Amino acid sequence: MHFIALSINHRTADVALREQVAFRDDALRLAHEDLFETKSILENVILSTCNRTEVYAIVDQIHTGRYYIQRFLARSFGFEVDDIKHMSEVKVGDEAVEHLLRVTSGLDSIVLGETQILGQMRDAFFLAQDLQTTGTMFNHLFKQAITFAKKAHNETDIADNAVSVSYAAVELAKKVFGKLKGKQAIIIGAGEMSELSLLNLLGSGIDDITVVNRTETNAYKLANKHGVNYNTLESLPTLLTDADIVISSTSSPDFIVTKSMIEDVNLQRKASSLLLIDIAVPRDIEPDVNISENIFSYDVDDLKGLVDANLRERQMAADFIASQIPDEVQAHNDWVNMLGVVPVIRALREKAMTIQSETMDSIDRKLPNLTDRERTIISKHTKSIINQMLKDPIKQAKELSNDKRSNEKLELFQNIFDIDAEDPYEHIKARKVQKEKEMSIRHIFSFE
Numbered sequence: 529m530h531f532i533a534l535s536i537n538h539r540t541a542d543v544a545l546r547e548q549v550a551f552r553d554d555a556l557r558l559a560h561e562d563l564f565e566t567k568s569i570l571e572n573v574i575l576s577t578c579n580r581t582e583v584y585a586i587v588d589q590i591h592t593g594r595y596y597i598q599r600f601l602a603r604s605f606g607f608e609v610d611d612i613k614h615m616s617e618v619k620v621g622d623e624a625v626e627h628l629l630r631v632t633s634g635l636d637s638i639v640l641g642e643t644q645i646l647g648q649m650r651d652a653f654f655l656a657q658d659l660q661t662t663g664t665m666f667n668h669l670f671k672q673a674i675t676f677a678k679k680a681h682n683e684t685d686i687a688d689n690a691v692s693v694s695y696a697a698v699e700l701a702k703k704v705f706g707k708l709k710g711k712q713a714i715i716i717g718a719g720e721m722s723e724l725s726l727l728n729l730l731g732s733g734i735d736d737i738t739v740v741n742r743t744e745t746n747a748y749k750l751a752n753k754h755g756v757n758y759n760t761l762e763s764l765p766t767l768l769t770d771a772d773i774v775i776s777s778t779s780s781p782d783f784i785v786t787k788s789m790i791e792d793v794n795l796q797r798k799a800s801s802l803l804l805i806d807i808a809v810p811r812d813i814e815p816d817v818n819i820s821e822n823i824f825s826y827d828v829d830d831l832k833g834l835v836d837a838n839l840r841e842r843q844m845a846a847d848f849i850a851s852q853i854p855d856e857v858q859a860h861n862d863w864v865n866m867l868g869v870v871p872v873i874r875a876l877r878e879k880a881m882t883i884q885s886e887t888m889d890s891i892d893r894k895l896p897n898l899t900d901r902e903r904t905i906i907s908k909h910t911k912s913i914i915n916q917m918l919k920d921p922i923k924q925a926k927e928l929s930n931d932k933r934s935n936e937k938l939e940l941f942q943n944i945f946d947i948d949a950e951d952p953y954e955h956i957k958a959r960k961v962q963k964e965k966e967m968s969i970r971h972i973f974s975f976e
Contacts, residue, residue, distance in 0.1 A: 529570060529665070529953065530590045533624035534597050534616050535631075537580040538638050541615040549605045549615070551576040556652075557659060563600050564661040567960060568593040570953045571666045573656040575631075577648050579638055584628065586665050588957065594618055625669070625857045633677040633849055634686065641686035641842045646677045664867065664952055669860060676856055686845035694724035694775075696831045696838070697805045698732055701773050704803050704824055709733035714767055716776035716784055718746035721807055725775045726754055734773075740764055742780070768793040768802070775805045776812035783814040790817045797822075807831060865934055869925050871949035872938055876921065879947050880914045921945070 536549050551559050556574060563572045563583065571586035583601065587593025598612045619627045627636070632649045634641045653670040656662045662670070681687055701708060713734050715722050718741040729737055737756040741747035744760050751758035759767065761784070768774070768789070776784060785804060793802075804825040806813040811827055818825045888907055892898070898906070925941060928934045942949060951957070 530587050530593065531621060531624045531665070531669075532585050532587055532590065532593055532597065533582065533619040533627045534585075534594070534601075535580060535582045535619070535627065536601075536612075536616045537582075537636070540617050545615050546579065546581070549581045549601065549607075549612075550578065551581065551604070556655060559604060560656055560659045560661045562604075563597070564659075565960075566596045566600055568596050570956055571663045572661050573652055573666060573670065575649060575652040577645070580631075582631070584624070584666070586663070586953075588953070590620055594620075622857050622861070625860050626853055628669070628673050629676055629853050629856055630850070632673040633680045635846050635850060639692060640839070640846055641681075643681060643687045646674065646681070649677075650674055663956075665864070668863060672856065672860060676852075680849045680852070684845035684848060686842050686849065692724070693807050693828060693831050693835060694721055694777075695728050696834050697725055697775050697807055697826075698728040700805065700826060700831065700834070701729075701803055702732065704801060705772065707733070708773075710736075711772040712736045712770055713738070713773040713775070714764070714771050715739045715750075716761075716764070716774065716812060717741060717778040717808070718743070718750040719777060719779070721777040722775070723750060723754075725777065725807070726750070726756065729773070729775075730754065730756075738767055740767065742778070765789055765793055769796050771802065772800065773803045773805070774813075775807065777807045778812055779808070780812060781810065783812065785813040785817065787814045787817050787819065790823065791819060794820060794823065805831070862930070865930060866926070868934065868938065869928060871952070872942060872947070873922055873925055875942070875947040875949045876918065876925070876945055879945065880918055881911075884910050884914050 536546060538546070541549075551574065556576060559574055560572065563569055563574065563585070568587045568589055569585050570588060573584045575582040575584070581601075583597050585593060585597055587596075595609070598609050598616070601607070601612045601616075602609045630636045632646055634643060634645055637645055649670075653662070653666070653674070657667065698708075701711075705711060708729070709732075711734050713729050713736065715726050715729075715737060718739060722739070726737060726739070735756075739747045739751040739756060739758045740761050740763065741750075741758075742761050744758070747758040747760075764784070768785075774785070778784060785806075790802075790804075801822045801824065804813050804817060804823070806825070806827045809828055813825060813827070815825075815827075817823065884907075887910060888903075891906060892903070921941075925938070928937050928941065931937055938949075
């Protein structure tokens with residue numbers, strides 16, 4: 529059995545392509561089940577977010593498993609298999625384990641160290657587990673990855689520093705005001721950066737937000753989408769009288785907030801602070817508007833310096849987390865190797881105990897007059913002989929788990945003792961073989 533991770537992400541495909549290969553929430557259950565019924569697939573988990581679509585699978589053969597995963601995605605989204613090949617990357621074995629650990633801990637995200645992916649990965653695993661498309665391997669591996677990511681975020685500062693301009697703007701507001709709940713904010717602009725700033729303000733506890741824009745219709749659309757207020761750009765001087773925070777991001781060639789406007793507004797304001805944050809290029813807020821000690825003004829360069837410093841801090845934390853991944857991969861391999869030994873040891877014990885039981889039956893037939901005490905003593909001693917005889921072979925079998933040729937040597941071990949270890953995926957393989965036979969029969973009769 530082999531572990532394959534196929535990933536379509538921000539490095540392998542642009543956003544237009546990624547949008548076309550994202551599973552809707554209501555389609556994920558069927559997608560898990562469809563993939564699980566596919567040839568070569570023994571276990572599977574599907575992760576689908578706005579930035580990545582990934583398939584994790586345990587397969588019986590690498591080449592066929594990879595092909596059937598690619599074919600599954602091609603059929604799901606109306607692409608050719610070659611299209612999927614070109615927009616994805618495939619990891620196998622240790623590289624796949626490393627990829628899972630990096631993705632879950634946020635090291636592979638567009639925003640380094642973001643924590644949302646951990647919850648998304650957990651939800652994807654729980655869904656697959658609920659649909660019974662996971663088994664022994666993934667139930668262990670995904671729990672290991674989730675535990676590792678939680679520990680990484682708890683023990684480092686990787687998610688504590690803002691690394692986007694819009695988020696840094698809100699973090700700056702927190703430094704000026706402390707808690708933001710109860711503050712009044714104005715968003716100037718209705719584009720993507722304005723929306724991100726709006727979402728970050730809402731997430732920080734501010735609900736008194738007004739969107740203003742040159743095109744009132746766009747202000748209305750953004751405000752209505754998130755349940756906040758909107759107004760015209762002409763109303764800005766009046767709104768500034770009571771505002772605490774202003775974040776501006778438009779494409780205007782001229783200043784929207786001018787020094788003269790702030791001078792007029794400042795005469796009507798109380799002594800409370802006014803924070804002006806300009807994330808537009810070219811700038812929306814005229815320089816030197818901080819005409820009093822209660823008015824604070826920052827532009828995109830100020831925020832970029834904060835973001836760059838925070839990104840360096842995150843990168844240091846990411847490097848530390850990455851340095852721990854090889855040990856996690858090795859721990860997984862040790863577990864897998866021991867997992868392969870367990871059925872062999874179980875089969876050896878079962879054979880030995882069957883021999884002991886048959887021997888006791890023979891003794892009962894030949895010595896029918898044994899008392900219960902005598903029979904118990906004989907049974908105990910024959911079991912003791914078996915346990916002593918098995919001690920060294922079992923020890924040798926366990927040591928084979930770390931051998932580079934463990935599969936070959938375990939096969940020889942089974943041949944020596946004439947035992948067959950149970951394949952944990954035998955029932956899945958048998959069901960898929962039967963399904964293929966049924967499909968072949970239907971195909972034959974469809975031509976009659």
